[in-house]
Amino acid sequence: MTMCTCVWFKQYSNERNLAVNPQGGNTGLVGGSVPVFDEIILSTALMNQVISFDSVSGILVCQAGCILENLNRYLEELDFIMPLDLGAKGSCHIGGNVATNAGGLRLLRYGSLRGTVLGLEVVLANGSVLNCLASLRKDNTGYDLKQLFIGSEGTLGVITAVCILCPRKPMAVNLAFLGCQSFSQILETFTTCKRMLGEILSAYEFMDDRCMKLVVSHLKLSNPVTESPFFILIETSGSNSTHDQEKLNNFLECVMASGLVTDGTVATDDKKIKTLWALRERITEALTYDGYVFKYDISLPVEKLYDLVIDTRVRLGRSAKNVVGYGHLGDGNLHLNITAESYSHSLLDAIEPFVYEWTAKYSGSISAEHGLGFKKKHYIQYSKPWEAVLLMQQFKAMLDPKGILNPYKTLPSSS
Ligand code: FAD
Ligand code: MLT
Ligand code: ZN
CATH class of the missing domain: 3.30.465.10 (Uridine Diphospho-n-acetylenolpyruvylglucosamine Reductase; domain 3)
Incomplete structure (x- = not known):
């Protein structure tokens, strides 16, 4: 081939x-x-x-x-x-x-x-x-x-x-799905989690209540914990189930006793683990049932992560159907998604360049993990200096002088 x-x-x-x-x-x-x-x-x-x-x-x-x-x-x-x-x-x-x-x-x-x-x-x-x-x-x-x-x-x-x-398949996997009352509690829980779970921590994901409402209403999934403004998924992967469960239990006792987490459920068997992961993994799908989706994939210092969702919500008011935030909190990666009944140019004008300028102001990246493709190539300058873009264009010209490899993508044209 x-x-x-x-x-x-x-x-x-x-x-x-x-x-x-x-x-x-x-x-x-x-x-x-x-x-x-x-x-x-x-x-x-x-x-x-x-x-x-x-x-x-x-x-x-x-x-x-x-x-x-x-x-x-x-x-x-x-x-x-x-x-x-x-x-x-x-x-x-x-x-x-x-x-x-x-x-x-x-x-x-x-x-x-x-x-x-x-x-x-x-x-x-x-x-x-x-x-x-x-x-x-x-x-x-x-x-x-x-x-x-x-x-x-x-x-x-x-x-x-x-x-x-490729890593070894972990012998023990646990998943905790927790409810939190504020974003600052999510951050504090993350700090506690890194301290108490250490080497067995394998995922720290978050979603807000609006994401939860969408997966529940559009996909008919059920929320296993009490309604909360935020939810977190914490996965541990290790080599000794007794040791890992003990660590996880100590951590859960600590965050519940201190009020950082208000409700939660834990899964150790495959079936429940998959059911809980679906609540997070299927947000993308749930959003597509909500209308036209404007998608943003942003890296930011974690303490600023959710402010972008709040500010966007305030800015757009009732012109957006839903403004939701979820993502890979452990990596400082927010997925900001905005839905509307249908595509609207005026809504797009209200979102961009606002989201990019906001991100650049806090030295974030306008594409944390999805790339620039066709949709975002013109916004590269919000995250890279022109010298870097120029060097990228020079690499492109050297490796693909005729411009036949995925043209119109990733980089703005050099002219
Ligand atoms: P494609 O969509 O087919 O292509 C993506 C780009 O790569 C294109 O520019 C294409 O030209 C190029 N390309 C593809 N194959 C090759 C090749 N062999 N050689 C050179 N160029 C190539 N992304 C994340 O980073 N993290 C996530 O958590 C994540 N979750 C997702 C969840 C859902 C439900 C969906 C729909 C998407 C998600 N994505 C995520 C985005 C996407 O799945 C990833 O970017 C994925 O890596 C793309 O792989 P693909 O094979 O579908 O590539
Ligand atoms: C995710 O983390 O779920 C993906 O990156 C997909 C998305 O952003 O919708
Ligand atoms: Zn992602």
């Missing part, structure tokens, strides 16, 4: 100036995987084979079109897991995950793909194959070229294979 991709570029795309839009599971949220004008979709769907797995090192080598959930199932049989997990796992491809540098629900524990991806095979715009598929933990020979392609959203090359370091 890699050879086909390479021959395609050599004989057709590059020579005939045919633009290509690489596409994995098409779950991206910024329009990077959809053609804009006349680009040809290059799907990785048939590149779905595991190439090798080393059960001593935990190093997996696979083709780019493997679906994330399938890889996880394959690894679970061998007592390992993928180092990333996200709500779109049933459809997204590992190549798409790498191309967007996807974060997800367990970045807090296993880190970014910039650390876990050990090697990549990439077909360049001129049809040559860049084989940087080394399966080594350490390799300081020259520049780390694979990093250029991680998060490049298909604009610098087509990722055809991935080598990734």
